[in-house]
Amino acid sequence: MRGSSFGYLVRQGIINTWINRMMSAASIGILTACMIIVGGSGLLAVNIRDIFRSIEEKNELVVFLKDEADEAAIADLGDRIETLDHISSYYFVSKADALEEQKEFMGDKGYLLNGLEDDNPLPASYRIKVDSLEHLNYVVDELKYYNGVETVSAPTDLARTLTGVEKTFLILGSIIIGILIVSSAVVISNTIRLTLYARRREIMIMKYVGATDSFIRLPFVVEGITIGVVSALLAFGVLSLIYESLGTMFSGSGISWLTGVSSSLIPFSKLWKAVLGSFLGFGIVLGAFGSGTSIRRYLRV
Amino acid sequence: MIEFRNVTKEYPGGTLALDDVDFTIDKGEFVFILGHSGAGKSTLLKLMLREEEVTDGVITIADYNLNKIRRRKIPYLRRELGVVFQDFRLIPTMTAYENVAFAMRVTNVSAREIRRRVPYILKLVGLEDKSQVYPEQLSGGEQQRVALARALVHNPKIILADEPTGNIDPKLSLEIIELLKEINRLGTTVVVVTHDISIVNRFKERTIILRNGRVLRDTKEARQ
Ligand SMILES: Nc1ncnc2c1ncn2[C@@H]1O[C@H](COP(=O)(O)OP(=O)(O)OP(=O)(O)O)[C@@H](O)[C@H]1O
Ligand SMILES: [Mg+2]
Numbered sequence: 268m269r270g271s272s273f274g275y276l277v278r279q280g281i282i283n284t285w286i287n288r289m290m291s292a293a294s295i296g297i298l299t300a301c302m303i304i305v306g307g308s309g310l311l312a313v314n315i316r317d318i319f320r321s322i323e324e325k326n327e328l329v330v331f332l333k334d335e336a337d338e339a340a341i342a343d344l345g346d347r348i349e350t351l352d353h354i355s356s357y358y359f360v361s362k363a364d365a366l367e368e369q370k371e372f373m374g375d376k377g378y379l380l381n382g383l384e385d386d387n388p389l390p391a392s393y394r395i396k397v398d399s400l401e402h403l404n405y406v407v408d409e410l411k412y413y414n415g416v417e418t419v420s421a422p423t424d425l426a427r428t429l430t431g432v433e434k435t436f437l438i439l440g441s442i443i444i445g446i447l448i449v450s451s452a453v454v455i456s457n458t459i460r461l462t463l464y465a466r467r468r469e470i471m472i473m474k475y476v477g478a479t480d481s482f483i484r485l486p487f488v489v490e491g492i493t494i495g496v497v498s499a500l501l502a503f504g505v506l507s508l509i510y511e512s513l514g515t516m517f518s519g520s521g522i523s524w525l526t527g528v529s530s531s532l533i534p535f536s537k538l539w540k541a542v543l544g545s546f547l548g549f550g551i552v553l554g555a556f557g558s559g560t561s562i563r564r565y566l567r568v
Numbered sequence: 569m570i571e572f573r574n575v576t577k578e579y580p581g582g583t584l585a586l587d588d589v590d591f592t593i594d595k596g597e598f599v600f601i602l603g604h605s606g607a608g609k610s611t612l613l614k615l616m617l618r619e620e621e622v623t624d625g626v627i628t629i630a631d632y633n634l635n636k637i638r639r640r641k642i643p644y645l646r647r648e649l650g651v652v653f654q655d656f657r658l659i660p661t662m663t664a665y666e667n668v669a670f671a672m673r674v675t676n677v678s679a680r681e682i683r684r685r686v687p688y689i690l691k692l693v694g695l696e697d698k699s700q701v702y703p704e705q706l707s708g709g710e711q712q713r714v715a716l717a718r719a720l721v722h723n724p725k726i727i728l729a730d731e732p733t734g735n736i737d738p739k740l741s742l743e744i745i746e747l748l749k750e751i752n753r754l755g756t757t758v759v760v761v762t763h764d765i766s767i768v769n770r771f772k773e774r775t776i777i778l779r780n781g782r783v784l785r786d787t788k789e790a791r792q
Binding site for chain 1: 643644647651670671674675718
């Protein structure tokens with residue numbers, strides 16, 4: 268297609284959006300709302316994920332050993348941990364190391380533990396980091412009844428809750444987003460259908476004088492994409508305002524846990540590219556798809 | 569140029585619009601297709617434009633076999649055909665000039681070529697003074713000529729005119745047929761569909777008479 272024709276068709280598409288501005292505005296409104304909801308859920312999700320990650324990183328699993336466990340049993344358990352899946356790192360803390368650690372922890376009161384070296388009450392242990400909270404239970408179950416293991420201490424309840432929350436969130440979020448995507452596509456498609464109806468005579472004449480389908484389709488695709496892009500920009504503006512002002516509101520609220528939340532919020536400067544990019548992508552794809560589906564019927568002449 | 573081989577067209581309802589129609593129109597010919605209402609004239613045109621498909625038989629137009637043509641190629645077939653519709657089919661929101669230019673623009677012709685070609689064609693049909701006028705301000709005969717200009721602007725090999733005399737008075741009818749004959753003299757094949765026997769009698773050109781979907785008479789074969 269030559270450049271001048273392409274320019275002409277793109278102009279036609281933008282003019283159509285304007286001529287049909289009542290419907291265009293309605294679908295831009297709905298699409299913008301959808302994007303804000305989807306984007307808002309997305310931002311919430313990444314923040315929750317971020318909090319999960321930091322919890323996961325702090326949490327380690329401690330396998331305490333029985334005092335009677337000998338070198339062979341300790342080495343054997345080490346081999347077992349080595350071959351387990353989902354373990355990102357582990358290290359051994361001997362009874363002496365444990366005492367040393369405890370002394371350090373007690374700071375200037377550490378001298379109180381002097382003299383315990385020969386009758387050390389602290390158990391030796393393996394400290395293990397798991398790659399993800401959802402595998403915590405598996406690792407605990409594998410090691411709990413192992414030879415020489417006294418007890419395994421791990422935040423399994425927390426892990427169960429967090430993974431559960433994350434899963435529910437993911438499923439609910441996907442359903443909502445799915446519904447919103449479908450309804451946005453329907454709205455765009457209906458808007459384009461109005462333009463198509465208003466222009467059906469022109470389309471028929473275009474067909475008779477030998478215009479190709481792609482030529483006829485382009486202005487309508489441009490109209491859909493225009494609606495998508497305008498919605499993306501609006502949604503981006505609104506969402507960035509909401510996000511920033513929530514942050515300021517939380518940190519200035521004087522309520523300690525809210526201040527805590529605001530300090531752990533991911534700053535918008537780290538997110539805006541992804542948000543804008545996915546809004547634009549979402550808008551362009553939906554716009555093109557919505558107009559493409561509604562025009563098909565008119566091309567059958 | 570146009571070949572119908574034993575063409576039958578039955579519409580979904582069961583109407584047999586064309587029944588074993590067989591004729592050939594050569595390059596540069598001028599042909600009337602005459603028939604009463606419902607004889608199948610418009611069906612003939614729709615088949616040529618590949619708006620409808622044959623039930624049986626073969627149609628060939630300007631080297632396109634319409635039975636085998638792929639969907640993507642249909643626009644290119646249509647560019648070989650300039651069609652003047654009975655109801656003109658002009659776009660009311662565009663001037664005479666824009667109506668003609670539109671047909672070129674949507675077939676990917678350069679802006680420069682459009683500026684050169686449209687005034688020339690409007691002059692050919694005698695509308696150079698009316699180029700900036702909207703269809704509703706034009707008389708029936710003038711609208712007819714805009715439609716003709718639009719059909720001609722691609723320099724098609726074939727002009728198909730469906731009832732070009734249907735909506736205008738007898739004097740204008742003669743004028744439009746004269747114009748079509750002029751175009752024919754410049755080398756374009758012209759097919760005029762009509763139910764008006766007085767027009768046909770006046771011009772003594774080859775005539776294919778349709779009755780109830782069958783070719784009743786073809787004056788070319790009669791002369792041979
Ligand atoms: N789309 C269609 N579906 C079913 N039947 C049709 C269709 N189009 C035409 N017909 C029938 O086919 C027959 C031929 O119709 P056609 O339009 O070709 O006639 P015509 O010669 O152009 O008539 P007129 O001079 O009135 O325009 C008629 O009986 C008509 O009712
Ligand atoms: Mg007819």
